[in-house]
Amino acid sequence: MQELKDRIKNDGQVIGTSILKVDSFLNHQIDPEFIMRMGREFAQRFSAEGVTKVLTVEASGIAVAMAAALALKVPVVFAKKKPALTQQGALYSAEVYSFTRQESVHITVEKQYLSSQDVVLIIDDFLAHGEALCGLACIVKQAGARLAGAGIVIEKRFQGGAEKLREDGIRIESLAAIEYMEPGIIKFAE
Amino acid sequence: MQELKDRIKNDGQVIGTSILKVDSFLNHQIDPEFIMRMGREFAQRFSAEGVTKVLTVEASGIAVAMAAALALKVPVVFAKKKPALTQQGALYSAEVYSFTRQESVHITVEKQYLSSQDVVLIIDDFLAHGEALCGLACIVKQAGARLAGAGIVIEKRFQGGAEKLREDGIRIESLAAIEYMEPGIIKFAE
Numbered sequence: 001m002q003e004l005k006d007r008i009k010n011d012g013q014v015i016g017t018s019i020l021k022v023d024s025f026l027n028h029q030i031d032p033e034f035i036m037r038m039g040r041e042f043a044q045r046f047s048a049e050g051v052t053k054v055l056t057v058e059a060s061g062i063a064v065a066m067a068a069a070l071a072l073k074v075p076v077v078f079a080k081k082k083p084a085l086t087q088q089g090a091l092y093s094a095e096v097y098s099f100t101r102q103e104s105v106h107i108t109v110e111k112q113y114l115s116s117q118d119v120v121l122i123i124d125d126f127l128a129h130g131e132a133l134c135g136l137a138c139i140v141k142q143a144g145a146r147l148a149g150a151g152i153v154i155e156k157r158f159q160g161g162a163e164k165l166r167e168d169g170i171r172i173e174s175l176a177a178i179e180y181m182e183p184g185i186i187k188f189a190e
Numbered sequence: 191m192q193e194l195k196d197r198i199k200n201d202g203q204v205i206g207t208s209i210l211k212v213d214s215f216l217n218h219q220i221d222p223e224f225i226m227r228m229g230r231e232f233a234q235r236f237s238a239e240g241v242t243k244v245l246t247v248e249a250s251g252i253a254v255a256m257a258a259a260l261a262l263k264v265p266v267v268f269a270k271k272k273p274a275l276t277q278q279g280a281l282y283s284a285e286v287y288s289f290t291r292q293e294s295v296h297i298t299v300e301k302q303y304l305s306s307q308d309v310v311l312i313i314d315d316f317l318a319h320g321e322a323l324c325g326l327a328c329i330v331k332q333a334g335a336r337l338a339g340a341g342i343v344i345e346k347r348f349q350g351g352a353e354k355l356r357e358d359g360i361r362i363e364s365l366a367a368i369e370y371m372e373p374g375i376i377k378f379a380e
Contacts, residue, residue: 029265030256030265032256058249058250059249059268059270062220062253066220066225073223075219075222076220077219078249080249109218113213113218
């Protein structure tokens with residue numbers, strides 16, 4: 001998606017060789033119209049899959065997931081990172097290590113919101129080592145649902161997560177895939 | 191908003207006399223079309239205020255905030271509950287006690303995303319004791335921005351937060367306000 005690549009080039013900030021900060025339109029401030037265009041792009045790419053639910057994990061994935069779900073006319077379910085007092089039902093769960101936060105979190109989805117009848121599109125903002133996507137795919141498997149694939153806004157290809165998961169047979173569609181980066185340089189995959 | 195009251199009556203689950211679970215359309219599963227109607231309702235109620243930014247806090251507020259921002263054609267900024275490795279800039283911050291999670295969190299907004307030029311509409315899913323809204327209003331004040339008011343999906347009026355904040359001069363628009371509840375009974379304010 002050329003618009004996204006341009007925004008990353010113009011507004012993105014590379015820290016070291018592994019952290020890309022896109023807080024101006026995705027991770028802290030959100031550009032709603034742009035997010036809606038991304039959502040429509042995901043919906044189009046997965047239009048033949050008969051998706052019944054969009055699955056993401058709080059918090060940065062929610063806006064894009066909602067945009068994709070609007071275009072697909074299906075609900076979003078967002079996995080929670082921390083149980084609230086209101087969570088009482090039976091849960092699907094997976095352990096996810098966050099390299100950004102350097103800690104493990106236990107993500108959960110209440111069983112009533114995902115079933116074996118569902119065809120699930122996972123949406124997330126970033127794919128780096130693949131931990132979050134792996135955890136979400138694991139939850140889809142626990143539900144006995146069919147995984148249509150994953151729509152990722154920014155794939156950091158050099159961190160290897162996408163390759164591993166594609167080898168496992170997961171269809172991954174990224175709107176922008178980065179092969180290499182360092183401060184001042186971002187090289188996108190073709 | 192009658193549609194919301196009906197959904198709360200039909201799908202909401204009251205736990206004790208203070209917790210309302212609306213996970214089927216707002217807090218865990220999201221009904222995107224319904225969320226968009228809520229967003230348009232907020233945009234309409236605050237249409238005369240010249241809002242330049244919608245402010246919320248991760249995670250459950252993001253979807254409704256995005257819907258309101260889309261209708262108002264302005265960006266969303268969501269306050270973070272935990273600093274990420276990517277947060278390096280100068281921050282506005284406030285301490286917020288969550289009764290649902292029974293812990294204090296430190297919410298932050300990077301200074302570059304909120305300025306004294308902004309007119310801010312705060313959006314959140316719930317208003318109970320008013321802790322989150324108070325923290326967000328505090329951040330707006332730190333930025334020197336003008337607070338247009340707060341759009342709240344569900345106000346739990348019996349918990350007193352809204353009354354206190356209205357006395358402080360904050361305009362609060364709730365789509366549904368609950369005066370009393372217990373399992374099987376939800377009494378809305380007129």
